[in-house]
Amino acid sequence: MPISDDSRALLEQPIFASLATIGPDGHPQVTVVWLHVEGDKVVFNTAAGRAKHRNMEADPRVTVLLLDPDNGYRYAELRGTVAMTEEGGDQGIDDLSMKYLGKPYPFRREGETRVQIEMDVNSEHWMG
Amino acid sequence: MPISDDSRALLEQPIFASLATIGPDGHPQVTVVWLHVEGDKVVFNTAAGRAKHRNMEADPRVTVLLLDPDNGYRYAELRGTVAMTEEGGDQGIDDLSMKYLGKPYPFRREGETRVQIEMDVNSEHWMG
Numbered sequence: 001m002p003i004s005d006d007s008r009a010l011l012e013q014p015i016f017a018s019l020a021t022i023g024p025d026g027h028p029q030v031t032v033v034w035l036h037v038e039g040d041k042v043v044f045n046t047a048a049g050r051a052k053h054r055n056m057e058a059d060p061r062v063t064v065l066l067l068d069p070d071n072g073y074r075y076a077e078l079r080g081t082v083a084m085t086e087e088g089g090d091q092g093i094d095d096l097s098m099k100y101l102g103k104p105y106p107f108r109r110e111g112e113t114r115v116q117i118e119m120d121v122n123s124e125h126w127m128g
Numbered sequence: 129m130p131i132s133d134d135s136r137a138l139l140e141q142p143i144f145a146s147l148a149t150i151g152p153d154g155h156p157q158v159t160v161v162w163l164h165v166e167g168d169k170v171v172f173n174t175a176a177g178r179a180k181h182r183n184m185e186a187d188p189r190v191t192v193l194l195l196d197p198d199n200g201y202r203y204a205e206l207r208g209t210v211a212m213t214e215e216g217g218d219q220g221i222d223d224l225s226m227k228y229l230g231k232p233y234p235f236r237r238e239g240e241t242r243v244q245i246e247m248d249v250n251s252e253h254w255m256g
Binding site for chain 1: 146148155157158159187191192195207255
């Protein structure tokens, strides 16, 4: 579904978002991600084999929490489903790094495969 | 298990933490919570009947993300299990409000029942 203008305004900023996935035992897992918006997709990036990558391969349902950096009592919870691809994964992390650090991604590890993630948003829940 | 000193140092600050629960359809849900630490329990509070309360009644496994307010690239993910009780729920939200707002909780709704939540931490995962 379309992403609201309010969510888009947060996604366009270099905010630290919380990403929740479901672990293999059903326990929720939460990490911090860089993200951006492209059209009606929320995009982020990870390295192949990380826990969140394995979780999303097993269950593509995720939730992203966006805190308004100007108001800690205002936030959006976006629920949706992800599709992942290694194609464009390297470019994707560099694009995100340009947004967050102003330079290409400096933290690549030897032999690391980057994975680009596109999230379709199914619902938005706003607080504040 | 015991809570590490590093996590304790974050929990004692008035930070906005992300709380992930599992929704009825298995989709992760994430909200922002006030929290505190008492002994080896992470404590927070909600109103009876809210989605996260219903989720935790059905599945007590939760995950809390604590961002270091001084370093966005340092954070702790605490996974654990909650126990909930209405006993002390009113006092609990006032205690948290004193920590975060410096006054008793001003946002109570008519007829609202407050629920105190105690989380046993099973694992800590640190980044940064």
